[in-house]
Amino acid sequence: MAVGAVLLTALLTLVGYLLVKWRKTMRYWQELGIPCEEPHLLMGSLKGVRTKRSFNDIWTSHYNKFRGTGPFAGFYWFQRPGVLVLEPSLVKQILIKDFNKFTDRGFFHNPDDDPLSGQLFLLDGHKWRSMRHKLSSTFTSGKMKYMFPTVIKVGHEFTDVMGKYVDKSPIVEVKELLARFTTDVIGTCAFGIECSSLKDPDAEFREMGRRSLTDQRLGPVGIGFVNSFPNLARRLHMKMTAEHIEKFFMRIVRETVAFREQNNIRRNDFMDQLIDLKNNPLMMSETGENVNLTIEEIAAQAFVFFAAGFETSSTTMGFALYELAQNQGIQNRVRTEIQEVSEKYKGELSYESVKELVYLDQVISETLRLYTVLPVLNRECLEDFVVPENPKYVIKKGMPIIIPAGAMHRDEKFYANPNTFDPENFSAERVKERDSVEWLPFGDGPRNCIGMRFGQMQTRIGLALLIKDFKFSVCEQTTIPMKYNKEMFLIASESGIYLKVERV
Template identity: 75%
Template structure:
């Protein structure tokens, strides 16, 4: 009995200690007298996410509530105390000037057990630096020029399929067709596979691509645990990627690499660049080790290229058409520009002529301002950092940092009438006057989006071909104001984007 009593007492003391430590942790910002909402004991300041509120709702509401109270507000990323940036000058320090103190994103990854999680977006420290160095040459303007004709070819097929849909029914749900377009583009450029999702909405690549954005291995409690205790989760060999998604993308990459190498096929696409990196034994890490890519690393990079490229670009194009349907004068001006540029280049959309679509670029930039697909930038502090001239505000090593770029984009201090769609916000004169950190759809600094050029290229091509041949208008099924998907980490419409579409002569 004595031993049993001792064990029970020891367990009770341990539980009491853990509860005390947990509660004390949740008092972190309060004890420092830094503004912070009272956190939920498990979900921190993310309560209601995916049910009552979207992630973007949380960032926007928090920014509106605490803006002006200091350089940052306290926040709880699940159990972990985090920094919620309120000042663009601090954002600039984090992203650019003091980047070496904020190199990591802090997302859970476990490449040993969960190979698809070991991609450029989630990797930290030396692994990120090495991978970024490996991949930087694959997204140069020269490589984009190689891929351009492939995207245009898919674009023309897209216009044919889109036209067939319009001929059947003038009310079109554009989001799905746009997703199928970007799926075929990424599938072709990243994997060298004719996905055929434009012709067949149920094509395997389209289905698995959609599942990769929505299907998770764990529910909310599991995600909270992984996010709160990433090191423990790795020791427990916990995975994040759903098994069918992992199996599919690993199989596709293995088959593609084997087929190309056995048959000596080159397509000058992203997969060719990855194969070159796999076979390049001259690449060295900072420690002098050979760092050629493994098949698993190749699959991870191809996976994130696909997941990031098809979703963000199709969403941006969908929101652009949604706004153009409500602003016919802007749409007419964009159409005239597209037709004029094509006339000057023998009705051919070339890599060079694309740079002349200045107003279309302004439309895309303004769309990304109003509908910032990735509404927050995540960083993690790698060494203690005191905000200049604010000794009370210290960002501790290991602390998550949140930069709410979507909320910044709708701040009237940076954009007059911020809720109004106005491409003139991105005229050359206004861009010149604006600090770079006041427009962050692709991030900024050394860890900005490596695929920015590619994403902008396929978005320009898709929109130019659409606007040239079709007129978009609102209809009874168009949701105004826009309703957003609460379950998605990215900004996305709740139930598609329905527009009336007619051919123009």
């Protein structure tokens, strides 16, 4: 009985200690006098996410509520005190000037148990530096030029499919069609596989691409746990990737690599670059031994290239068409530019001619401002950091950092009439006047988006081929104003984007 009483007392003491520590953690910013909202005990500042509010709703509401109060506001990333950046000067410190103190994103990853989480986007520390160095040569302008004909080929197939839809009905749901186009492009460039999702909307690659963004291995409690206690979660061998997603992409990569190596096949695509890194490493380990990519590392990089590339580009193209449908004058100017450049190069778009589509680039940049597909940049502080000229504001080691790029893009302090679609925001003159960190769809600094060139290339090609041959306008089924998906981390429309489409 005495032993039982002792154990009960010890248990109650432990529970009491944890509750006190928990409450102290969730009062961190309040006690320091840093502006913040009262956190939810379990979800922190993410209360209501994916049910009542989207992630972007949360970043934006915090930004709008606290901007002007200081360099950052307090934020609770589940059970972890973090910061939500409010000023461009601090953004620049984090992304560029003091980058070495903020190299990590701080997302959960566990490559030993969850191989697809060993992707460049999630890796931290030395592993990230090593992988970034290895992959940097795969996204040069020269490599983009090699892949250009493949994207053009899929692009022509895309316009043929669009034409068939238009012949059946002038009202077309463009969001899904665009996702099928980018799925075929990236499936071909990343895996060397003819995905055929343009011809077959139920193609396996399209289905798995769709599910890779929605299917999750863990529920809300599990997600909260791995984000709050990532090191413990790794020790517990927890995984984030859904089992069927992991099996599919691991199988595809193993089969593709084996087939190319056995048959000595080269396609000058992303998979070729990864196979080269597997067989001909660019780096040495600290002991001087060769460091080759493993098949799991190849699969992880191919997976993130596919999952991130098809969704971000297709979403951007969808929102661009949505805005052009409402702004016929802008659409006509884009079409005229495309036709003039096309005629100059004998009716075909070439790698060189696409660079001359200056106004189309402005349209894409403005779309990315208004609809920033990845609306937040995440970092983790690696050592205590005192914000310059603000000694009260200290970012402690291990704290998650949120840079609400999408919210900043709609701040009238940086863009006049911020909710109006205006490609002139990206005229050469205005871009020169603007600090680079005031436009962040691809991030900035050493950890910016490595696939930026490829994403821009396929978006330019897809839009150029479409706008050259088709006119887009609104119809009764067009959702105005836009309604957004609450469940996705990325910006996405709640439903399809329906437009009236006519041949030019």
